Amino acid sequence: MVLAKHLEQRxxxxxQLREHGLRLTRQRKVxxxxxxxxxxxxxxxxxxxxxxxxxxxxxxxxxxxxLESLKKLGIIDELDLMHVxxxxxxxxxxxxxxxxxxxxxxxxxxxxxxxxxxxxxxxxIEGRHGFTLRVARLELGGLCARCAVSARENDHPPASA
Amino acid sequence: MVLAKHLEQRxxxxxQLREHGLRLTRQRKVxxxxxxxxxxxxxxxxxxxxxxxxxxxxxxxxxxxxLESLKKLGIIDELDLMHVxxxxxxxxxxxxxxxxxxxxxxxxxxxxxxxxxxxxxxxxIEGRHGFTLRVARLELGGLCARCAVSARENDHPPASA
DNA sequence: TTTCTCTTGCGATCAATTCGCAACTAGATA
DNA sequence: TATCTAGTTGCGAATTGATCGCAAGAGAAA
Numbered sequence: 001m002v003l004a005k006h007l008e009q010r011x012x013x014x015x016q017l018r019e020h021g022l023r024l025t026r027q028r029k030v031x032x033x034x035x036x037x038x039x040x041x042x043x044x045x046x047x048x049x050x051x052x053x054x055x056x057x058x059x060x061x062x063x064x065x066x067l068e069s070l071k072k073l074g075i076i077d078e079l080d081l082m083h084v085x086x087x088x089x090x091x092x093x094x095x096x097x098x099x100x101x102x103x104x105x106x107x108x109x110x111x112x113x114x115x116x117x118x119x120x121x122x123x124x125i126e127g128r129h130g131f132t133l134r135v136a137r138l139e140l141g142g143l144c145a146r147c148a149v150s151a152r153e154n155d156h157p158p159a160s161a
Numbered sequence: 162m163v164l165a166k167h168l169e170q171r172x173x174x175x176x177q178l179r180e181h182g183l184r185l186t187r188q189r190k191v192x193x194x195x196x197x198x199x200x201x202x203x204x205x206x207x208x209x210x211x212x213x214x215x216x217x218x219x220x221x222x223x224x225x226x227x228l229e230s231l232k233k234l235g236i237i238d239e240l241d242l243m244h245v246x247x248x249x250x251x252x253x254x255x256x257x258x259x260x261x262x263x264x265x266x267x268x269x270x271x272x273x274x275x276x277x278x279x280x281x282x283x284x285x286i287e288g289r290h291g292f293t294l295r296v297a298r299l300e301l302g303g304l305c306a307r308c309a310v311s312a313r314e315n316d317h318p319p320a321s322a
Numbered sequence: 323t324t325t326c327t328c329t330t331g332c333g334a335t336c337a338a339t340t341c342g343c344a345a346c347t348a349g350a351t352a
Numbered sequence: 353t354a355t356c357t358a359g360t361t362g363c364g365a366a367t368t369g370a371t372c373g374c375a376a377g378a379g380a381a382a
Contacts, residue, residue, distance in 0.1 A: 023348050023359060044338080059362045064339060080241060082296065087248070087370070088338060102292055111292075117285055121278045122301075129274065130306030131263055135243065138299045140283075145291030184328060184379050205369080220331045225370060248339070249369060 016073045030054045031066040032093075035076055041090035041101075041110070067091055074134060082141040084108045098122070100138040106147035113140075177234045191215045192227040193236060193254075202240055202251035202262075202271070228252055235295060243302040245269045259283070261299040267308035274301075 013032050014024045022028075034050045035042065042050070048063045070076045071091075079090040082103040100113040122136050143151060174193050175185045183189075195211045196203065203211070209224045231237040232252075240251040243264040261279060263272040283297050304312060 021359080025348070025360065027361070057362075061340075061363075062361060065360080078244075082298075083239075086337070100286070102286070102290070104292075105295065111290065113286060113290065115282060115285060115289075117278065117282045121276060121282055124276060124278055125261070125263070125274060125301065128276075129263070129272065130309070131265075131272075131301070132304040132309045133301055134266065134304070135302035136299070137243075137301075138297070140286065140292070140294055140298075141296040143293040143295070148291070148293045182328085186329065186379070188330070218331075222332075222371075223330055226329080247368070 013070075013073075013075060016075065017069070020073065022069060027051075027055060027058060027062050028066045028069065030058075031063060032070055032075060035070075035091055036093040038092070041079055041081070041092040043088050043090050047091065077135065077137065079137065080139060081110055082139055098136050098138075100140060102140040102142070102144070104144035104147055105141050106143055106151070109144055111144065174231075174234075174236060177236065178230075181234060183230060188212075188216060188219060188223050189227045189230065191219075192224060193231060196231075196237055196252060197254040199253075202242070202253040204249050204251050208252065238296065238298065240298065241300060242271055243300055259297055261301060263301040263303070263305070265305035265308055266302050267304055267312070270305055272305065 013029070017024050017028070030051045031047060033054075034047055038050070044060065044063050044067060047067070048058060048060050051063065052058050067076065067078075071078055075094060076091050077094050079092065079101060081090055081101060082105065084103055084105065085108070097114060098118065100115070100118060102111040102113055103109070104111075118136075118138065122133055125131060126133055174190070178185050178189070191212045192208060194215075195208055199211070205221065205224050205228065208228070209219060209221050212224065213219050228237065228239075232239055236255060237252050238255050240253065240262060242251055242262060243266065245264055245266065246269070258275060259279065261274040261276070263274055264270070265272075279297075279299065283294055286292060287294055
């Protein structure tokens with residue numbers, strides 16, 4: 001099952017590249033695999049690090065070029081994660097259902113959120129404005145439950161502090 | 162009325178800065194004004210250009226520092242607009258109701274969208290996950306109605322072409 | 323007015339990404 | 353299978369967008 005899904009994704013990548021006059025190179029294949037097998041969002045240097053296990057000579061510029069191609073084909077998504085540190089980007093393989101990202105501005109933890117209302121909102125926007133949506137990125141920032149609690153404690157510090 | 166609203170915003174900026182131990186400098190005041198009076202999102206060099214009408218000696222580094230402060234106070238929002246060209250950021254004054262941004266990946270037009278479902282989605286996420294939301298950025302990309310039409314025409318070009 | 327910090331202007335610097343180009347290779351064709 | 357050709361890669365240099373360190377400047381509390 002896992003294998004089947006994987007093969008299906010692979011075929012899709014090949015086909016989609018072809019349709020855009022692009023070649024399925026070893027580099028692009030490995031980079032796409034790295035993202036599809038990583039459950040999480042990776043930045044470009046991390047993609048490079050992982051892909052080099054298969055392709056030791058791989059160059060960072062190639063990673064950026066591949067990410068750009070895959071992004072244009074809608075195979076991966078690009079994220080900012082509220083720029084909690086630096087202005088770099090993160091990448092992740094696209095799945096059937098879009099999800100949102102919440103970044104805690106205190107502890108920097110990132111949470112993935114799914115909500116049926118998000119799908120509904122997207123469909124409603126498409127319908128109302130006549131847009132054809134290709135990407136939808138909803139990034140949230142604030143305090144996670146844990147940090148909200150400690151922030152409240154700091155407002156009312158215990159007598160011993 | 163317009164004046165009253167403006168004064169109110171100004172007072173709010175002063176107060177909020179104070180609360181964070183920050184000073185209301187001429188630079189910050191002018192930069193906040195530029196964003197509150199521009200109906201649209203501006204990038205940092207454009208903020209500089211406009212603010213220099215009031216403060217000729219203003220430096221770009223100061224603009225970035227002011228934008229950072231105002232962003233932290235929640236007075237302005239930072240946008241990417243799907244990076245349609247370059248990786249720079251855009252800034253806009255925050256209004257009472259968050260809105261979304263749709264960027265046409267063909268003609269690069271940017272549309273602001275409001276939808277009650279967006280407010281509902283945010284409240285639902287806060288409730289379900291215990292997050293305290295401070296920023297919510299929903300950026301959409303795809304084809305606007307006009308470009309979707311011409312894309313369809315290109316798929317089926319007229320005989321004369 | 324004085325004083326104490328926070329801020330600014332400035333140029334240097336940094337981080338992230340892109341570019342130019344010669345060598346390489348996927349994959350169509352013979 | 354060998355050949356051919358346009359898309360791709362590796363590499364280092366270059367670019368872009370944003371940040372830093374520091375001395376001089378300026379809010380605002382007293």
